[in-house]
Amino acid sequence: MxxxxxxxxxxxxxxxxxxxxxxxxxxxxxxxxxxxxxxxxxxxxxxxxxxxxxxxxxxxxxxxxxxxxxxxxxxxxxxxxCPQHEKSLVQNLKDIKLNFERVVKDRKQNLVEIQNQRQKFHDEIKQLRNKINEHLDSLEQLILQDLYAAEEKVKSQIEDFLGKLAEHTEKRDLLQTNMSAIKEYALDLQAFLGSKMVETEIKKHEIFMQSLFEDGSLHKIDLNCKIKNNLSDVLSTVTSFGSISVESSSPLVVLQTEKDKQAQIRTFHHAPPTTINDIKMTLKRKFEFTCVTGCSFSSKGDIFLVDYGKIHLLILKEDGTLHSDIPLSNPNPVDVTCIDDKTVAVSFPSSNQIQIINILTKSIESRKKTSSSCYGICYRNGHLLNCNIGTGIQKVNRSDNCSFTLIKDETLSNWSFVTTSKDKIFYTNNSDDTVTCYSLTGEKMWEYKDQSVRSPRGISVDKDSNVYIVSSGNNSILVMSSDGKQARKLLGQDDGISKPCGLQFDVKKETFIVANYYGPFLYGLC
Structure with missing residues (x-):
């Protein structure tokens, strides 16, 4: 060559x-x-x-x-x-480029999160410092007021005492003058009687001077200031403002390779996905609870229901019997999502917060503030995703409560819900009559808007990425294709659907529950 x-x-x-x-x-x-x-x-x-x-x-x-x-x-x-090998390599290079772009975007987004977290904690530290300064300034003013008041009191007492001494000094000087005059000019009888009178006055002055030692008027007075021990101990016991740690969780970015595609093709060849036209269902159970707005499944198959009216969290067994009833501390709970076998998260839009509740102890583990009224919520890999009015989809880190806006949507209204599946985020906009799909990295995939979807609320996804939506304005349940191009009505008023709100699909058991206001329904696919 x-x-x-x-x-x-x-x-x-x-x-x-x-x-x-x-x-x-x-x-x-x-x-x-x-x-x-x-x-x-x-x-x-x-x-x-x-x-x-x-x-x-x-x-x-x-x-x-x-x-x-x-x-x-x-x-x-x-x-x-292999004549196809070159085409495969070209596709592999495209996949690598796409994966690099996804990874770069993911890392840049993570960097933005870190910067937001740093700023958030910086602000918290400064706020705490300012509060401590303000508190110490207030305490300082109080003790300085006491100090000057004590000085003024002592000063007044001593000045009053000096005033009395001045009066006695004048009388003493007058006696001395009189005594000199008597000795110089008075007759013997006058001198004798005058001396007796002066002697009496001198006796009074001696008694006065002696009383000064007995009544404590001449005691030495000092000011004393004792600083609180616990305040002084701050200098030695408080050695840091807190601690900073770096935590990691499962990656959000999903890589795509040609092998994965081929594996999916082979899998689908053996087990074709269920399309929206193939889906059939059967009613398994109706629950006798009203005013239910949110629902979720545990990994064990237990069912969680939010009773909006009675302000309770209901936990049902698989057979529908009541396992536990937990009163909630705040009014107007809306949605619930399962975190693990011990804890769930419940949204409270009226108080702008999410509560993490331990279902074993029936107690609140923590409260997480949201930037605005929060309605639909879901949990994924250590993070809570929630629908915030006028903001969009926010992501809250469960461990440090740090949050940021993952998907900006200022049109997002109340009673909007969110869910995730694989590498996608799906959410409804109740007032805009839309269902929207984003990637986990914040890229808009598609948006669905049609008359069949009016006031959409609850949303969930099955194993084949078919999307189930509550259309509260039509009193119906819809199923939508994974690409957001087709939708079909599954249930309506003839099936008892009236004022539906929340919706949750159990992928393992292929069942889903509808949080119907006049009684939830449990359905199974057949």
Missing amino acids: ASFSTVSCGVCDSQHTTTNADYWCPECDEGLCSQCLKYHSASKALRNHDIISVDNYKQLPPSIANISPYCSQHDRKFKNY
């Missing part, structure tokens, strides 16, 4: 003549000069070969150009190869 620096004409070489090639024949695996190209093109056996220029040939990677179409042992052209 010719080198890339100089490519010689193979025909000329066979005739012991060295000529630089201007063209390359991949099928002959040799170069051709302009003259030999004429004979090559004139030959019936060779004229259909795809000729390329030497410059184009040099653009091939050496590892590819060095692959000869001829067998080195037999000097014969290879004949058997």
Whole structure:
């Protein structure tokens, strides 16, 4: 095979003549000069070969150009190869590009989440610091007021005392003046009687001075300030504001490969998916509870119902009997989703919060505030997804309560619901009469809007990605194709559907429950 620096004409070489090639024949695996190209093109056996220029040939990677179409042992052209292989490789490269784009978008989105989390915690730390400063400033003002008040009280007492001493000093000075006058000018009798009078006054002053020592008027007075021990201990015991940790959870990005497609094709070949026209169902049970708006299944098959009217969370066994009844602390609960065998999450739009409830202890484990009224909720891989009015679909991390808007939709109204399946998010917009599908990375896939869907609420997905929707405006249950192009009515008022709200599909048991306002229904596929 010719080198890339100089490519010689193979025909000329066979005739012991060295000529630089201007063209390359991949099928002959040799170069051709302009003259030999004429004979090559004139030959019936060779004229259909795809000729390329030497410059184009040099653009091939050496590892590819060095692959000869001829067998080195037999000097014969290879004949058997897979004609579809190149197409498969091209598709693989497209998949790799798509996967790279998905991973890059996922990491960038994660970076935005980290930045939002950092800002959120930064604000919380500053708010706490400001509250501590304000509290300490308030305590400082109070103790300084007490300090100045104590000083003023002592100062007033001492000044009053000095005032009394000043009065006695004036009287003493007057006695001294009188005594000098008596000695100088008074008659003996006057001097004797005057001295007795002065002696009496002096006795009074002596008694006064003695009383100052006895009544404590001359006690030394000091101000003292004792700082609270627990306040001083802050300097030694509180060594940090808190702790920062980094947690990881299952990836949200889903990679796509040609092998996965082939595996899906093989799987579907053996087990064809159920289309919306194939779906049939049978009523398994009707529950005697009213005002039910939200519903969910546990991994064990238990059924959770939200009683909007009585403000209770009902837990039913598979056979429909009541297992537990948990009173809820806030009014107007709407939706429920199962987190694990011990905990569920319930939305309370009137108080802008989601409560994590331990169904074993019947107690609230935590409360998670939402940016606005929150209605439909679902749980996936450590995160809660919820429908927030005027905001969109928000994602809340269960461990640190950090949240961000995953899908921005300012038109999202009350009584909208959300669910996830595989790598997609589905949600309803109750006032906009739409059902929308997004990827987990926030890419809009499709939106469905039709007269058959009026005031859509509850939404769920089966194993074949068929989408089940509550159309509360039509008092019906619809099933929609996974691509959002077709929809079909499954149940209506003739089946007892009246004021339906929530909906949940149990993929394992192929059953679904409708949170009907006048009594929930449990259906099974057949």
